[in-house]
Amino acid sequence: MTGRIVKSIGGKQNTFYHVMIEQDNEYKDTVIICGSKGVFRKKNIKPLAGDIVEIAIDYNNKDESGVTGMIEKVAERKNFLVRPPLANIDILFIVAAIKFPAPSYYFIDKMTAIAADNEIEPIIIINKTDLAGTDETADIYNIYKKAGFSVIKTSAVTNGGGFEEIKQAMEGKICAFAGASGVGKSTLLNKIFADLDFNLETNSLSEKIERGKHTTRTVELFKNNSGYVADTPGFSVLDFEKFNYILKDNLVFAFPDMSLYVEDNYSCKYAKCTHTKEDGCGILEAVGKGKIAKTRHESYVRLYDEVRNQKEWELKDKE
Ligand code: GDP
Ligand code: ZN
Numbered sequence: 001m002t003g004r005i006v007k008s009i010g011g012k013q014n015t016f017y018h019v020m021i022e023q024d025n026e027y028k029d030t031v032i033i034c035g036s037k038g039v040f041r042k043k044n045i046k047p048l049a050g051d052i053v054e055i056a057i058d059y060n061n062k063d064e065s066g067v068t069g070m071i072e073k074v075a076e077r078k079n080f081l082v083r084p085p086l087a088n089i090d091i092l093f094i095v096a097a098i099k100f101p102a103p104s105y106y107f108i109d110k111m112t113a114i115a116a117d118n119e120i121e122p123i124i125i126i127n128k129t130d131l132a133g134t135d136e137t138a139d140i141y142n143i144y145k146k147a148g149f150s151v152i153k154t155s156a157v158t159n160g161g162g163f164e165e166i167k168q169a170m171e172g173k174i175c176a177f178a179g180a181s182g183v184g185k186s187t188l189l190n191k192i193f194a195d196l197d198f199n200l201e202t203n204s205l206s207e208k209i210e211r212g213k214h215t216t217r218t219v220e221l222f223k224n225n226s227g228y229v230a231d232t233p234g235f236s237v238l239d240f241e242k243f244n245y246i247l248k249d250n251l252v253f254a255f256p257d258m259s260l261y262v263e264d265n266y267s268c269k270y271a272k273c274t275h276t277k278e279d280g281c282g283i284l285e286a287v288g289k290g291k292i293a294k295t296r297h298e299s300y301v302r303l304y305d306e307v308r309n310q311k312e313w314e315l316k317d318k319e
Contacts, residue, residue, distance in 0.1 A: 091123055
């Protein structure tokens with residue numbers, strides 16, 4: 001039977017997994033608690049929330065919640081993140097606040113690049129729109145709209161729209177939310193999932209205590225109709241940056257609004273153009289003409305510098 005890991009519980013020795021059955025059979029939409037075979041540990045495969053797994057049901061070993069099972073196979077992943085431990089993410093909602101805290105273009109751009117490089121669709125949420133005038137909101141909105149991203153404006157405390165758009169985007173997808181502390185992620189998720197059993201603490205105190213204690217932080221996927229949303233308490237935005245590093249030659253392709261100008265290979269004077277400062281660079285020309293937002297290119301240059309300095313071992317540092 002196949003299912004999706006929605007939660008893992010336990011430590012290094014004995015981990016149990018909650019597997020949601022997705023197959024259309026008598027167990028559809030039920031959670032079966034599974035162990036995993038020792039073979040995974042030997043091969044150094046650690047099943048993650050979001051993984052599609054093949055399980056064998058042990059009909060003799062019933063606990064009060066029903067049958068239990070054993071994970072036999074983990075399907076190939078399209079992407080994975082170690083912290084928070086998540087596999088097969090389809091959508092990364094990048095949440096920014098219009099103020100308190102002020103948005104960081106660099107952070108947003110870095111997250112969109114990481115998403116693109118990992119085959120994840122980034123969707124930008126601009127929250128706290130109740131705290132700013134329409135002009136202020138329009139500035140940031142336009143930058144990302146023009147760059148070709150989906151952008152959703154919300155106000156989590158005043159029901160200022162956007163919720164339906166977010167819900168629609170989530171349909172059938174595995175979604176995660178990333179954003180600086182205080183931008184309103186928990187408030188937003190609670191509002192959106194008010195009708196589900198989904199209660200996140202806002203400005204979570206327990207989160208801070210947990211972090212301090214170095215306890216195991218867990219991730220749980222909550223089912224929402226046909227999709228899942230990941231609750232990642234205690235993980236910071238920096239954790240979300242720990243995907244495999246983007247290779248420097250791939251970086252420009254993680255900026256789809258910029259790669260547009262180099263796809264034919266003839267738009268830059270030099271074949272090895274880094275698009276950071278060269279004469280005759282097609283991208284710099286587009287920035288000059290206002291076709292690419294300056295802030296986007298500034299982030300690209302800063303990120304280029306970051307990935308250029310990655311050491312080989314860091315590139316391999318997946319665990
Ligand atoms: P998180 O750290 O991203 O999960 O942020 P929280 O959801 O804990 O929100 C941080 C603070 O911002 C709380 O005091 C919220 O009430 C407040 N907040 C969240 N969304 C909004 C919003 O849209 N407008 C305003 N004015 N305040 C908000
Ligand atoms: Zn160039």
